Amino acid sequence: MNDLLPLWIVLGVLLVVGLVTLGTVSVRRRRRDVVEPPPAAPVEPPESREPAGAPPGTATEGPPVAEEVPAAAPAVERPEPVGGRLVRLRERLARSGSPLGARLLSVLSRDHLTEEDWDELEETLLLADVGAGPAGELIDALRTKVRVLGVRDAASVRDLLRTELVALVDPSLDRSLATSPRAGEDGSPVPAVVLVVGVNGTGKTTTVGKLARVLVAEDRSVVLGAADTFRAAAADQLETWGSRVGVPTVRSDRDGADPAAVAFDAVRRGRTEGADVVLVDTAGRLQNKQGLMDELGKIRRVITKEAPLSEVLLVLDATTGQNGLNQARVFGEVAGVTGIVLTKLDGTARGGIVVAVQRELGVPVKLVGLGEGPDDLAPFDAEQFVDGLLGD
Incomplete structure (x- = not known):
């Protein structure tokens, strides 16, 4: 028994040593399993770069600056020349x-x-x-x-x-448009003001947009007035026509606003900005609706407080025939029409409406609509019109 005692002591010492060794290995393994973050990249001094257009060797310090690309401005169209x-x-x-x-x-x-x-x-x-x-x-x-x-x-x-x-x-009639500015009482320039009237569906708003293109093609500065306040779509349409040729549109921010007030504001802006011409679009109205015709008279009166009217153009659909004459008669009495714009003239055999409406109102046809294109509005010429009728 005494002989075995040293053996047990030796075994006990070996066991302790083994446990200590095993624990050390385990700790080392756990340390190796921990993911250490990668070493930080060395910080380099900022890159030097040369400004655009600078001579070689001229460098500015600092990181590259992203260049801002300006938003593309909407393309402004150049209308077709009026001649021809x-x-x-x-x-x-x-x-x-x-x-x-x-x-x-x-x-x-x-x-x-x-x-x-x-x-x-x-x-x-x-x-x-x-x-x-x-x-x-x-x-x-x-x-x-x-x-x-x-x-x-x-x-x-x-x-x-x-x-x-x-x-x-009658080629002797004066078919020119009065679109030249005049001098006001104080000597400041006053734009020519053109009021466009007519019944529903004759194409007034489109005619105003096309007339703006005619004037821009003649290098006139123009302001549009969206006095058709009953239809938001009319103001939107007119604004689109204007933006295509770089012409501003004065409109109301709410439906049903006073059209006379919008017309007045358009004329005032045209005068303030020194525009050559202010074109005022009005809502379509039947000639037998007295209230609407009275409103047209009000628009005319309010405009003249800021500037005299240069033209009142009545837009007629050439296909309406004798009914167009009834419209012309009433509008002539209320609005003082100075010229006629005939639309859809290219698609009708009723070319005689040119003669009839001139006789009825005593005012000339000044413009004619030739089709649906943006530049299909032309000054009327008696001889070329007759040659077209005769097939020459």
Whole structure:
């Protein structure tokens, strides 16, 4: 028993040593399992860079600065030149066959003109909305010249008819637009003010937008007034037309605002900014609605407190025929119309409305709508219009 005692002591010492060794290894393993953060990257001095356009070797310290890219401004269109626009109308009337001119030439080219032939000619003119008075005058003039001159060949008949139609459309009328600024009482420039009126659906707002393009093409500065406050879409539409050619639009921030106030504000802004022309769009109104017509009179009166009216343009749909004459008569009395704008003239055989409306109001057709394109508004020219009717 005593001999075994040293052996147990030795075994006990070995056991203790083994446990200590095992614990040390375990701690080392746990330390290795801990993820240590990577060493920080060395801090380098900021890069030197040369300013754009600087000579080589000229450096500025500091990190590169991101350059700001300015937002692209909306592209401003350059409208088509006004000269030659009516040539397109002439071509379109010729391509459409121009029923008015074709029928007149067909009858006049017959070997012997009977009373029935003359009646057919007069009926053709009436169907083209020339009107009873002007149609009778044209027939009488043609009767006399055919009898005296004895013309029958197609070329001579055409020349004769052209001469009489041009006289009927009356090229002597002043068809220029009064769009030049004038001097006010204090000597400051006052813009020309153009008021645009008409019934619903004739294309007034579109006409105002296209007229703005005509004026911009002539290098005039323009301000638009959205006095159609009953339809927010009308003001939006007018603003879009203006923005395309860099023209500002004065409008109300609420529906149903006083249109006279908007018109007044537009004229005042035009005067303040030294604009050449202020174009005022108005709401469509039926000529038999007295309240709306009275409102139009108010717009006119309020505008003239800031600047005199240069033009009052009545927009008529050329396809409405005699109904357009009724509209013209009432608007002429209330608004003092100085000129007519005929829209949709390229798509109708009723070219005679040009003659009828001029006779009814005693004012000229100054502009005509040729189609749906943004530059399809042209100054009216009597001779080119008649040539279009006759298919030349």
